[in-house]
Amino acid sequence: QAGADLNFIDFDGGSYVMLAVKFGFPGIMKFLLDAGANPNIPDECGNTPIEVAASKGSRDMVEMLFPLTSPSSTLSDWSIDGIISHVKHFGLKPRDKQKCAKIRAELKQKASEAFKEGKYYVASEMYTGAMAFDPSPDDCATILANRSLSTLRGGNGRAALSDATMCRMARPLWPKACYREGAALMLLKRYERACEAFADGLKLDPTNGDLANALREAQEAAKNARSREK
Template sequence: MRRRRDVQIPEALELLMGKDQDKWPEEARFIVTASYGDVRSLKEIAKSMDKKGKGIEVTVANTNFVGTSALHAACESGNLPVIRYLVEELNMDVNKADTMRDFTPAMHAAFNGNLPALRFLADHGANLQYAHKKITILHGAIEKGQPETIKFLLSRGVRDDSESSFMTPLELAAFRGYPIILKMLLEHAADPNKHILQFTPLEMALSNSSVPCVKLLVQAGADVNGSRSFHPLAKAAEKGLTEAIKCLVEAGANANAPDTFGRLPIELAAEYGTWEDVEILFPVTSAIPTVPDWSVHGIISHVYMEVLEREDPEIVKKRKSDLKRQAGDAFKKQDYLNASVVYTQALKVDHFDGILFSNRSLCWLRLGEGEKALDDAVKCVELCPKWGKAYYRKGAALMHLKEYESAYNTLSRGLELDPESEEMEKLFWIARVYFVCC
């Protein structure tokens, strides 16, 4: 496992002030000595700094440079003799954070993989649950890829579900693709489905193509069908992760769940993966009506021809125009389900047409599918951020879901872009009333 390394304090000072330490402030040389020197050298510098005669011990304990004390520096480098002297003889506070990054001595030790120093601090009262803004000591050790440090922290009772607005430890391990660390956390009963960010640990592992992490999470009971905005099997097929596809299919992942653009995993496998990927998905995929030869060879040939057609602008333009007309005809007949199906086919032709997402969002809304309507409206806003109607579609979906405050804010933005829209203004005032009253 590759360890992630930060610039150390002495290196940072050298970059800041040059290599000639004789030209540095005494406090800076003092900090470097705490990092790499011995106790005797530390005392000698402190003696020369003790201009007011307060004593070497007082000077050592109270000297810092840019908010970093000798203890922080020694813990970062793992200089155990200096750490012992500072804590056992001078009684320096093992939980006092620096003023530069708000890191405690234990965080400096853990983030740099200095396990002996971390053990010493823990034995002398260091708070291992300390959280720096968005991350804990456990998060830091995971980020740097330090399994031994993580093993120690877990053995000392550090929770693997530590509160953080950043992400759960398991999310971070999956995001970084650290199967050894992921296994440790799962063995300590980490919830494979808990997440703070939009995506679950399984979805993060797939996004980063970490098949070992995918397998561990599935074995631990991760939801193999994901969320409404992320489909694990589709992502595995799109990335050509054969072993992940096998694992997900065996765990019961739905092979008939399309991605945002309406593409089934088997279609993605035919375009981006291998023949083997298509063979794995074929027995668990329902026949696609638009594929005339429903066989492994027939699917691959059909997708290949679709890809070729997408490379011809004229074919794409005509195909999309025909599909939009068919969808519009179905919508006029109030056949909203068929209209949504045809709009999905059109999105396969052009993934980046915001109007198609807008139209499909309206179909979903008419069918009472609020969440699907919102998903499409959000995509429409992403593609057309200056189009007022995109915000109207999103606001309407939010109103259906009774998320009145979000609807009010969304429609307010829409009116800024299109102040003449009567339908949006009407919905805006309805949202305002519900927001205020509810």
């Protein structure tokens, strides 16, 4: 209503109807269907909303979707019970790894472009989207580091610290993860902890000039903070 696109598809391949199904909101789904939303738009794996509803055991949603969903040629018994039985026995269609990699790369590229334009919130959202497409452990750490920087530039120190901490857990021997954690702690004015993070990074990469400079700045900030407390 009010000009909204009821069939909008997000970066995860989900329509509004699909999102209502995945999050278990039958009332919202009914509202969307009554307003004319298309119940046949599949997710990135090719699963339709009625199949996802069946996989979640949501018979009420399956019953609402059934009269509006186009029959599938892959199901011999196109009925409410037939759909539920099929999904129960065969499950949903698995993700295509190559397709996931392609979408993940596209989202990371969009995030990088948004960051360069100073659109830090958009960049962090794109990185969040990329996380949904099965990154490897190392790629996950890279995405977390980049999202941490995006939220840091956006002024959200807590979110930046959370991502940096997870980044260090995912890739503990990566100096950049220590740098990201230290930078977030500096924004939060937790200077002593920032010193520890930068020092940890220097232990991993003793010749890293950025870490050395950051450690000196953190030590100076910590010293000044202690002086003000006296």
